[in-house]
Amino acid sequence: MERVLVNIPSDPIFERVVRASANELGQVIGLPPERIEDLKLAVSEAVNNAIDHGNQREVAKLVEVMFVLDHDKLEVRISDQGHGVEQPDFSRRIIEEQNLDSGMHRGFGLYLLSALVDDYELRSSQHGTVLTLRLYRKDMP
Amino acid sequence: MNNDVIRREEFGNVAVLHILSTSVDTSSAAAIEASATLTDMRPITVLDFGNVAFINSAGISALLKFVVSARKAGNKLFAMNVSPHHQKIFKMVEMSRFMPTIEERDLATYR
Numbered sequence: 001m002e003r004v005l006v007n008i009p010s011d012p013i014f015e016r017v018v019r020a021s022a023n024e025l026g027q028v029i030g031l032p033p034e035r036i037e038d039l040k041l042a043v044s045e046a047v048n049n050a051i052d053h054g055n056q057r058e059v060a061k062l063v064e065v066m067f068v069l070d071h072d073k074l075e076v077r078i079s080d081q082g083h084g085v086e087q088p089d090f091s092r093r094i095i096e097e098q099n100l101d102s103g104m105h106r107g108f109g110l111y112l113l114s115a116l117v118d119d120y121e122l123r124s125s126q127h128g129t130v131l132t133l134r135l136y137r138k139d140m141p
Numbered sequence: 142m143n144n145d146v147i148r149r150e151e152f153g154n155v156a157v158l159h160i161l162s163t164s165v166d167t168s169s170a171a172a173i174e175a176s177a178t179l180t181d182m183r184p185i186t187v188l189d190f191g192n193v194a195f196i197n198s199a200g201i202s203a204l205l206k207f208v209v210s211a212r213k214a215g216n217k218l219f220a221m222n223v224s225p226h227h228q229k230i231f232k233m234v235e236m237s238r239f240m241p242t243i244e245e246r247d248l249a250t251y252r
Contacts, residue, residue: 011167012166012167012199013168015166015167015168016166016168019195029234034225034226037226038226040154040195041195041196041197041230043242044166045197045198047152048167048197048198048199072149093234094233094234094235094239095201095205095235095236095239097239100205100208100212101209101237106200107198108198108201108234109197109198109199111233111234112197112230112233112234115233140248
């Protein structure tokens with residue numbers, strides 16, 4: 001098992017650093033290109049969620065991303081330094097015609113994340129939230 | 142209108158808006174949204190995703206500003222050069238209902 005740790009300040013521009021790391025590590029474990037795109041998007045959504053909702057964009061608070069490379073899977077643990085979140089909504093979200101004009105266009109992130117990884121797990125307390133994403137190598141015996 | 146994120150091309154009733162940002166994400170969303178507000182659309186407006194390597198939910202929200210602008214003006218909005226991955230994502234959130242894809246060769250008739 002190998003681990004790669006990336007810490008970023010809570011500024012959305014640094015999400016791109018984590019995404020680039022996900023891209024490289026996806027290639028290292030031999031994920032197919034389409035799965036790497038899924039991984040990048042899922043990690044992006046999780047990190048942005050940690051920046052926006054966990055750390056409330058307080059730049060001094062860090063988002064910690066631990067990539068754990070195992071023989072059969074890649075696990076990504078995204079941790080924030082917030083005060084916990086209540087019941088995040090991972091349910092399917094689509095663009096609703098009636099919401100277009102009102103500008104209520106957000107909320108797709110957690111749905112996309114949940115649909116693109118093989119499994120995920122969220123643990124939240126007053127000390128912060130940890131979202132764990134897993135993608136399995138389907139070519140493994 | 143040309144700016145850092147959009148390069149505009151026009152012919153006949155068509156405006157092609159080439160997205161120049163490779164990442165349509167939280168960091169580029171504000172500039173893309175501003176472009177949607179400022180861009181003068183044509184009866185047929187096409188967003189070209191040929192340069193776009195990444196789109197996330199914040200980017201989708203920004204792109205929806207183009208959908209809103211097009212609907213208000215009664216214009217048709219299409220997407221062009223959308224990668225298979227982004228087609229999948231657009232289908233998941235039903236973006237394709239509001240911005241169907243068009244092939245570059247289909248625009249040739251308007252040139």
